[in-house]
Amino acid sequence: MFAALTDSFKSAINKMRFADDEKSLKKALDALKKSLLKADVHHKVVKELLKSVEKDTKALAIGKESFLLALKNNLTELLTAPGNQGFVFSSKPPTKVLMCGLQGSGKTTTTVKLANYLKQKKKKVLVVACDLQRLAAVEQLKQLCEANEIDLFYDEEKNPQTVAKEALEKAQKGLYDVLILDTAGRLAIDKELMEELQEIKQAVDPDEVFYVADSMTGQDAIRSASTFHEKMQISGVILSKYDGDSKGGVALGIASQLHIPLRFIGVGEKVEDLEIFVPDRVVGRLMDEGDLEGLAERTADLIDEKKAKKLTSKIKKGQFNFNDFLEQLESMKKLGNLKSLIGMMPGMSSMAKQLENVDLDNSEEIRKIKAMISSMTKKERENPTLLNNSRKRRIAEGAGLSQMEVNRFLKQFQNAAKMAKKFSGKKGMKDLQNLMAQAQQGRGIPR
Numbered sequence: 001m002f003a004a005l006t007d008s009f010k011s012a013i014n015k016m017r018f019a020d021d022e023k024s025l026k027k028a029l030d031a032l033k034k035s036l037l038k039a040d041v042h043h044k045v046v047k048e049l050l051k052s053v054e055k056d057t058k059a060l061a062i063g064k065e066s067f068l069l070a071l072k073n074n075l076t077e078l079l080t081a082p083g084n085q086g087f088v089f090s091s092k093p094p095t096k097v098l099m100c101g102l103q104g105s106g107k108t109t110t111t112v113k114l115a116n117y118l119k120q121k122k123k124k125v126l127v128v129a130c131d132l133q134r135l136a137a138v139e140q141l142k143q144l145c146e147a148n149e150i151d152l153f154y155d156e157e158k159n160p161q162t163v164a165k166e167a168l169e170k171a172q173k174g175l176y177d178v179l180i181l182d183t184a185g186r187l188a189i190d191k192e193l194m195e196e197l198q199e200i201k202q203a204v205d206p207d208e209v210f211y212v213a214d215s216m217t218g219q220d221a222i223r224s225a226s227t228f229h230e231k232m233q234i235s236g237v238i239l240s241k242y243d244g245d246s247k248g249g250v251a252l253g254i255a256s257q258l259h260i261p262l263r264f265i266g267v268g269e270k271v272e273d274l275e276i277f278v279p280d281r282v283v284g285r286l287m288d289e290g291d292l293e294g295l296a297e298r299t300a301d302l303i304d305e306k307k308a309k310k311l312t313s314k315i316k317k318g319q320f321n322f323n324d325f326l327e328q329l330e331s332m333k334k335l336g337n338l339k340s341l342i343g344m345m346p347g348m349s350s351m352a353k354q355l356e357n358v359d360l361d362n363s364e365e366i367r368k369i370k371a372m373i374s375s376m377t378k379k380e381r382e383n384p385t386l387l388n389n390s391r392k393r394r395i396a397e398g399a400g401l402s403q404m405e406v407n408r409f410l411k412q413f414q415n416a417a418k419m420a421k422k423f424s425g426k427k428g429m430k431d432l433q434n435l436m437a438q439a440q441q442g443r444g445i446p447r
């Protein structure tokens with residue numbers, strides 16, 4: 001996920017042996033520019049972003065930390081288009097969701113993922129097969145819904161508008177919470193498709209029109225989204241195939257050029273591979289700070305809910321410890337998409353790229369981490385702050401690792417826990433703003 005961007009950001013940042021002068025800043029900005037363009041971010045967006053990063057860095061006093069902070073703030077802002085986040089229920093059920101997009105973009109898969117996501121929230125969901133263009137389309141949806149115990153409405157004898165209307169009646173009578181309409185896509189946008197979609201839209205008057213965009217398609221995805229938006233007034237975008245070799249630029253483009261909020265991201269082919277899009281989390285991952293909170297949420301269904309809540313609260317209080325870490329690791333194994341989850345772990349986004357086909361037990365890095373944690377005493381696992389030098393030495397010996405390896409992991413762990421705490425919850429952004437304000441008053445960035 002975002003691999004290309006992350007890698008080039010890192011190289012941009014690492015290249016900077018930042019002296020507090022304009023020349024270093026210019027070098028850093030140049031490197032950043034290259035990596036953004038390479039990641040398929042639109043040149044106008046790049047220009048704006050560089051300008052703001054430069055301005056904010058200077059306002060803070062030039063340095064690596066201020067550059068990173070400015071970059072992080074500006075990326076978060078760019079990714080935050082006004083509008084809703086995640087799923088929003090209508091005050092008058094059923095909440096009606098119309099899915100649209102090009103053929104092969106992931107509409108059907110995403111429809112089922114979304115239905116499954118809502119089902120886990122104990123909502124009653126009815127999926128509707130309005131793609132009557134492709135012969136196998138209804139069959140595909142039927143199989144997916146059956147496999148995941150999701151109610152499906154279909155009638156291959158009727159036209160999509162009539163199917164939509166009848167499905168809505170069924171949903172109202174059956175007291176469904178949510179109605180999701182999967183529709184037909186085409187390889188290229190055409191008039192007939194748009195008219196059919198508009199008729200379905202008129203038939204059900206949806207609360208949300210979700211556009212499913214394939215994140216592998218770069219600037220093309222933005223152009224198609226723009227055309228759909230004109231005709232259909234999209235209320236949110238779901239980026240599919242975010243797990244692939246996506247260059248990442250699409251996310252920035254959709255939010256900043258089209259001003260449509262990104263609502264979810266699809267991070268794999270499995271039904272559970274759907275995540276709420278949270279801008280500052282994505283940026284955190286981009287900058288490789290890890291996303292412990294996201295991880296806790298994703299694994300919430302596998303560890304029980306009480307435990308997940310406790311974990312989130314621990315992160316917020318800065319009490320995330322090695323036992324929690326191990327537990328997360330164990331529950332990750334039960335989940336489908338390893339790569340996307342590894343990307344959420346502190347300091348491991350670059351590793352995620354290499355992990356396509358590796359399983360957790362055989363990963364060298366994870367094996368080392370586990371060895372390290374199992375060489376700790378019970379008290380040390382519960383309280384990472386106990387680890388002084390002599391204890392670290394003992395752990396390194398016990399785990400058969402070098403002390404450098406132990407130090408590196410501990411440092412990553414500490415940073416991630418700190419960042420997760422700092423920016424978790426609503427207060428996070430406030431903290432960041434305060435930090436900026438303090439810095440602007442010439443007090444420098446507090447450490």
Ligand SMILES: Nc1nc2c(ncn2[C@@H]2O[C@H](COP(=O)(O)OP(=O)(O)O)[C@@H](O)[C@H]2O)c(=O)[nH]1
Nearest residue numbers: 103104105106107108109240241266267268269
């Ligand atoms: N890796 C990955 N594959 C996806 C994702 N979403 C959809 N796909 C795959 O993309 C292909 C097309 O998806 P489909 O839902 O049939 O697209 P539709 O034509 O828009 O309905 C299928 O092979 C899906 O498995 C995703 O988030 N990640």
Ligand SMILES: [Mg+2]
Nearest residue numbers: 107108131137
């Ligand atoms: Mg389909």
